[in-house]
Amino acid sequence: xxxxxxxxxxxxxxxxVVDLLGxxxxxxxxxxxxxxxxxxxxxxLPVSLALAGQATGGFERYRxxxxxxxxxxxxxxxxMEPFVAVLRDFHARTEPADWLEGLVKAYVGDSxxxxxxxxxxxxxxxxxxxxxTDVLDTTEEAEVVLAALRxxxxxxxxxxxxxxxxxxxxxxxxxxxxxxxxLERDDLAELLVxxxxxxxxxxxxxxxMLVRITEAHQERMGRLGFTP
Amino acid sequence: xxxxxxxxxxxxxxxxVVDLLGxxxxxxxxxxxxxxxxxxxxxxLPVSLALAGQATGGFERYRxxxxxxxxxxxxxxxxMEPFVAVLRDFHARTEPADWLEGLVKAYVGDSxxxxxxxxxxxxxxxxxxxxxTDVLDTTEEAEVVLAALRxxxxxxxxxxxxxxxxxxxxxxxxxxxxxxxxLERDDLAELLVxxxxxxxxxxxxxxxMLVRITEAHQERMGRLGFTP
Numbered sequence: 001x002x003x004x005x006x007x008x009x010x011x012x013x014x015x016x017v018v019d020l021l022g023x024x025x026x027x028x029x030x031x032x033x034x035x036x037x038x039x040x041x042x043x044x045l046p047v048s049l050a051l052a053g054q055a056t057g058g059f060e061r062y063r064x065x066x067x068x069x070x071x072x073x074x075x076x077x078x079x080m081e082p083f084v085a086v087l088r089d090f091h092a093r094t095e096p097a098d099w100l101e102g103l104v105k106a107y108v109g110d111s112x113x114x115x116x117x118x119x120x121x122x123x124x125x126x127x128x129x130x131x132x133t134d135v136l137d138t139t140e141e142a143e144v145v146l147a148a149l150r151x152x153x154x155x156x157x158x159x160x161x162x163x164x165x166x167x168x169x170x171x172x173x174x175x176x177x178x179x180x181x182x183l184e185r186d187d188l189a190e191l192l193v194x195x196x197x198x199x200x201x202x203x204x205x206x207x208x209m210l211v212r213i214t215e216a217h218q219e220r221m222g223r224l225g226f227t228p
Numbered sequence: 229x230x231x232x233x234x235x236x237x238x239x240x241x242x243x244x245v246v247d248l249l250g251x252x253x254x255x256x257x258x259x260x261x262x263x264x265x266x267x268x269x270x271x272x273l274p275v276s277l278a279l280a281g282q283a284t285g286g287f288e289r290y291r292x293x294x295x296x297x298x299x300x301x302x303x304x305x306x307x308m309e310p311f312v313a314v315l316r317d318f319h320a321r322t323e324p325a326d327w328l329e330g331l332v333k334a335y336v337g338d339s340x341x342x343x344x345x346x347x348x349x350x351x352x353x354x355x356x357x358x359x360x361t362d363v364l365d366t367t368e369e370a371e372v373v374l375a376a377l378r379x380x381x382x383x384x385x386x387x388x389x390x391x392x393x394x395x396x397x398x399x400x401x402x403x404x405x406x407x408x409x410x411l412e413r414d415d416l417a418e419l420l421v422x423x424x425x426x427x428x429x430x431x432x433x434x435x436x437m438l439v440r441i442t443e444a445h446q447e448r449m450g451r452l453g454f455t456p
Binding site (some may be wrong): 029032033036037039040045046048049052053055056059060076077080081084 | 257260261264265267268273274276277281283284287288305308309312
């Protein structure tokens with residue numbers, strides 16, 4: 001409760017939930033910006049249109065989270081601001097060298113972020129959990145990016161090694177950013193590990209969570225034909 | 229009728245209308261891409277969000293034109309392709325040097341394009357005309373860009389001269405691009421000036437049209453506090 005005024009609908013464990021919605025909102029907004037740029041740079045109109053459809057879908061998802069924050073009496077900008085720096089740093093450190101690296105980043109990075117947020121949401125109240133689960137159900141859109149990537153790799157198989165390496169780099173940077181968020185935002189960390197009078201995950205459970213996220217990542221790399 | 233298969237709902241003067249919808253669709257798509265980039269580069273979250281809302285609105289407008297093209301039995305990609313080169317050239321020649329120039333371009337350039345398209349649509353069939361008029365009624369969104377620009381100029385009045393010059397450059401480039409489109413696309417030009425068995429504008433009417441477009445541009449420059 002250190003920096004936002006709780007609204008009438010906010011539960012006692014509120015700041016963790018506000019943090020979760022804030023990081024999720026800014027994440028969706030960033031995803032929209034990057035994917036729009038990828039769409040603009042796409043080599044053909046059909047691919048450009050498919051990616052633009054996914055990008056604007058990200059903005060729609062942002063808007064749904066924004067609406068929930070407003071319902072809670074929270075200024076969305078205020079909720080997002082603590083996460084702007086860490087996400088900007090992540091994007092600055094993982095600036096794609098070309099269009100294909102951008103696509104891998106959209107596919108791999110957004111999926112890992114979604115997995116993290118879903119795990120966190122499982123410790124939040126029912127309404128937040130169902131919003132997060134619903135908002136992050138972007139299987140259909142991920143297929144668009146996956147299809148564009150597969151086509152590009154099929155057209156130039158030599159790209160695969162470079163992109164697989166890039167995928168590994170992205171997952172490392174994503175994990176480091178998640179750790180930084182956990183260190184900087186006590187309330188969000190508390191949502192996960194519990195606090196006074198509130199149960200949370202123990203170390204074994206956090207371990208299993210990281211295993212689940214890593215395995216899902218490896219499965220995605222496999223779907224691209226990469227050795228994880 | 230040189231390069232698309234007319235659908236069942238397409239009238240005899242069809243290719244001109246298809247061209248109009250094609251250039252309009254690609255124009256909205258380009259506007260969406262550029263405005264998303266402007267939104268991503270905005271100096272604050274609230275301005276970024278306002279611009280992102282306008283950008284995604286452009287994509288929604290694109291989708292409505294796309295739907296109309298499909299109704300006419302036309303492949304949207306096919307309808308847009310003749311205009312990709314000329315619009316890309318326009319954007320390459322008017323690459324904004326910074327965020328403020330990007331905003332002026334969004335405000336001035338998109339408005340001039342809208343004025344041109346509305347004038348052309350007045351010679352099209354009723355359904356096309358009402359779609360174009362409806363899609364281009366973006367007064368509300370232009371206010372978002374205008375407000376962001378005014379704030380920026382108020383914060384640094386020395387920018388005004390440079391941006392006014394930039395606005396004049398943009399209108400010149402826009403007029404040159406419109407002329408190139410008219411020269412390259414006979415059917416679109418014919419929508420305006422008429423063809424066998426179809427009345428159109430005479431030279432005096434085209435003159436008045438250019439006066440209307442120029443006056444509207446000068447009024448917009450005036451609203452920014454610029455001498456046109």
